Amino acid sequence: MATLKEISEITKLSPSTISRILNEDSSLNVQESTKKRVLEVAQQLNYKFTKKNNKNVSASNGNFVVISSFSEKEEINDPYYLSIKYGVKNEATLKNVNVSFFYESDFSAIKDADGIIVIGKFSDESLEVLEKVTSNILLLDQQKKSAKFDNISIDLEEITKSILTHFRKCGFKKIGYIGARDFEEIRDEREKIFVNYCILNSLNYTNSLYVGNEFSSNVGYELMTKMVNDGNVPEAILVANDSLAIGVIKACHENKISIPEMLSIISINDIPASEFTFPSLSTVHIDSEFLGSFGLKLLLDRYETNRQFPVSVTIPTSLVFRESCKKLEDTL
Secondary structure, eight states: OOOHHHHHHHHOOOHHHHHHHHTTOTTOOOOHHHHHHHHHHHHHTTOOOOOOOOTTOOOOOOEEEEEESSOHHHHHTOHHHHHHHHHHHHHHHHHTOEEEEEETTOGGGOOOOSEEEEESOOOHHHHHHHHTTOSOEEEESOSOOOSSSEEEEOOHHHHHHHHHHHHHHTTOOBEEEEEEOSBTTBOOHHHHHHHHHHHHTTOBOTTSEEEESSOSHHHHHHHHHHHHHTTOOOSEEEESSHHHHHHHHHHHHHTTOOTTTTOEEEEEEOOGGGGGSSSOOEEEEOOHHHHHHHHHHHHHHHHHHTOOSOOEEEOOOEEEOOSSSOOGGGGO
């Protein structure tokens, strides 16, 4: 089992400070980003701790479940989903509710819940199974809308089109895509939108679309290496998420493809590491922590008010330009 000393070695904070953060000491004056970093490292190291009793906290107000379509290992390797989980946990602490986390559609372990947050892609059949536990269900980070369940999502169509529109304004004629699929036979929403946009705007993309089976840096590296070996490097690439893009950048360095002089790259998520890649990564910022915290707020609203109609919320995003993509003025 991990120790406070091991967490201290990674975060460069004292064990006493880490202990106070993990035990939610309200008198400790540290930035939220520092707290978040400590919690992420503790989760990654599988650190086990027991919170100290807080006499000012009232009795718990419900038991809620978060179930993800991916594994706990995948969550640990993806800061985007870790941030969503942090948002849920933080909101649960503020509202004094119990939240349990389950992974990879492990429905059998869910015996009782006042509400369920569903993260990732689930079939209608799976949702029907969950509905037998409770009708208070919220779909988070999914593109499907529901006539029965609350939904919080981002507009992947708008995000994808905004990136491609920027590439077109820069004058790029050959645009590529590097992505992945949760299910081999089902195209990801970003991939579908990319293909349709390129067809409608007569953009050359057919030889520069590469898709793997996992949204990870390793897969991004492998796909970019293959693209280079195939001789299909375009002028610009839309990468489905930042984790993939980190691997893409590594492969470009190894193959002496300068960014953005020879290749412009824009990805999606804006995880903390994207600002510190070389060159720094242009990406679409998604407030994933807010997705988690607001998701639990909306679920609690339905539980507490017995609201019968579903609410659908789209969280706004923004394109953050850094060094990996040419800006419009650079092409004039």
